[in-house]
Amino acid sequence: MSKKVIIYQVFTRLFGNGASCLRKNGTIDENGCGKFNAIGATELSAMREMGISHVWYTGVVRHATQTDYTRYGLPANHPAVVKGKAGSPYAITDYYDVDPDLAESVPDRMAEFEALVRRTHDAGLKVIIDFVPNHVARQYHSVCKPAGVADLGEGDDSSLGFTPKNNFYYCPGCKFSPQFSLDAEGFGPYVEMPAKATGNDHFDPSPGVNDWYETVKLNYGVDYYAGRVAHFEPIPDTWHKMLAILLFWAAKGIDGFRCDMAEMVPAGFWHWVTGRVKQQHPGIVFIGEVYNPAEYRNYISSGFDYLYDKVGMYDTLRGVTCGYMPASSITGAWQAVDDINGHMLYFLENHDEQRIASDYFAGDGWRGVPALVVSALMRRSPFMLYAGQEYGERGMDEEGFSGRDGRTTIFDYWSVGSLSRASNGTLTDNEKQLAAFYAKVLGMASTEKAVTEGEFFDLMYVNGHSGHFNPDRQYAFLRKSANQLLLVVANFSDTAVEAGVTIPAHAFDFLDFGEKRCMATDLLTGRRMSVSLVRDGIVTMPVGAWGACVLKLNTSAHK
Missing domain, CATH: 2.60.40.1180 (Golgi alpha-mannosidase II)
Structure with missing residues (x-):
């Protein structure tokens, strides 16, 4: 029988954190943090019984944080270019390392992650992690790269805004001067000279507070200063370095990569790299965060197995659920991508989107039931849910850097109420009933x-x-x-x-x-x-x- 892919997104930092006394903008010591070791056989078995086939462990690769790990030989990050106390998992500081927050023993953090991969496989589940190819943290520096591997930016000529030999884009002669203060108590001002281009394609030295100011854009051989002229012959240096990173993780038994903002990286690179990774690791999957429907087929032909169906199916189901679109509009959403329907990943929640039960979406997890049934049963397309969704998690906390916006924070040390209650056996009757309904629908999706x-x-x-x-x-x-x-x-x-x-x-x-x-x-x-x-x-x-x-x-x- 064909297998339907059902992905369970676990924000690893939050999943196993049962702390109950939480402080806004709290440190890791004050608010606690989930660990690799907290995801054991019991939790994984429960996922498998729910019909899950893949677990996406979000935030695994080491990223910028305000927590000090210098005693373990890890460079400190300047707070002015870190969002939140915990930091964004999409501001990578070392592609060859895992987040020390997630380890019981920081020196053994990679071994603890590898053990989680084995436990996941032993439970009959496959492992997905993030690959963040478009940008890195402003202070990226790998201390865990294999011997003989050159670091990103190590050989760059920063006097040039662009050359395909560079890993970053520069603003020659210009100091990094965003539209906010770079001072931080105990650190002094953050200094970057010359300024690097910011991750959301901001090619001047002064990004705003709403830009991805904590990141720098990676150079895949596209000259944005000259109007997006491509220089792919010879193969740009960044391509080779990213291939090595993907192969490093694939060799650890990873079954798939969720590729962050894949459409901000040229399709030519994806065609080149996915074929090489799949040749050495048959069966590995690539999931692309692509939001431009005009580019869907281009990225699928470049090696992506699945793409987010966000601006089509997600936006439509949300619109129908909230009452400003007719249910009949679902027909148009699937018809627009009918020729590639098996490649479109359906979802109702993820770390970027507001929780169904939040005040900003449906206000009640049960109101997501019809959208769940449609998205899980309508096509052969894969389906993804976000940990806590099955309990009706509201996402209405004001955690710190992340405000009270209906989303579960990705920037702060926090504990997700419904997940904590699930782990300690104190779920409400309503939460239990909704979870049972999810299990019934997902079981149907995976077995019928x-x-x-x-x-x-x-x-x-x-x-x-x-x-x-x-x-x-x-x-x-x-x-x-x-x-x-x-x-x-x-x-x-x-x-x-x-x-x-x-x-x-x-x-x-x-x-x-x-x-x-x-x-x-x-x-x-x-x-x-x-x-x-x-x-x-x-x-x-x-x-x-x-x-x-x-x-x-x-x-x-x-x-």
Whole structure:
């Protein structure tokens, strides 16, 4: 049977931190920190039982932090160019090291991570980590690189704004002078001369507070100063260094890379590097954070297995859930990428997005149920959820650098309430029930052949406004494999409905099943009901408020 990829994103710094007395802008000593060793066989087994196939350990590679590890031989970072006490996991300071915050024993941090990889594999799960190719921390310096490896920027000619031989872009003769103070108590001012270009393509020395000022842009041979002229022959030095980094991690048993802001790195590099990595490590996957639909096919042809379906499916499902888009718009979202549908990664939460249960999204985790059912069951596409989503985590804390914005912080030392309650056995009844529902849907997504390998048929074109169906609030589709047929209806409404869904004659022909009367089971509730499958006929079923119905029928024989 084909395997559906279901990814569980674990923000490693937060996942195992059970601290209850938290201080805004607290240090690691005050607020604690999750550890590699906190993710044990019990936690991994629970993930596997939920239907998870891959765990994305976010924030593994060593990044800039305000925590002092100089006693372990790790350079200190200037606080003026670190966001939050813990720092952003996307401001990498050493591509060949892991975050010391995550280790019980800092000198043994890599061994502890390697043990986590083995535990994850032993649990029947695969491992994904971040690869951050577009930018690094302003004070990047590798102390763990293998012997004979030149550091990024080590041979750069900083008198040149651009040359394909450099790893960074420079502002010759200009001091780094952002639009805010660079002073920090006990450190003095941060000095960078000449200034390097900032990670979000800011090619002057004065980024603003909303820019990625803590990072510097890596040079892949594209001359932005001359209007994005590419210089790919000979192969730029950065390409070779990044290939070595990917191979370093792949050799540790990593099964996939989630590639941060992949579209800010030229597709030519991806084509060159993914083929080389896959040649040595067959089966390894590349997941790209790409937000420009016009570039999707370019990056897939460059070796990406999966791309974020953010501006299409995510934005649409959010719009439908929040009531400012009709459910029928889901059809257009999948049709726009139908030719590459197996490559599009569906999700409702991740570290960048607001929590479903936050005040800024749906306000209640249960209101995400119809979107969950649609995104998990509609196509063969992989699905991703963010740790805590299954409990209805609200993300409404004001942690420090990260304000009260409906997101779980990536910059601060903190503890996620729902994850803490899950680990110590104090989940509320509501959280337990929502988690059980997630497990049921994800189990269905990972085991039902109609989902993992079946055909998909959108029913919306024959189900317009009527007395028994509202396409503004309901979405319906079929999945079929062999003799198993699923009829799925999602209700994005706060009112329970008796949905009457028309099954067109074309669906019978396209999916190859005949008319019959049979018993059907709602896989979500266990309810049994008699169903008449008739060309252009209507199947009626009850669907709860903010709920769904997944009817399973056997189409093998007439009764």
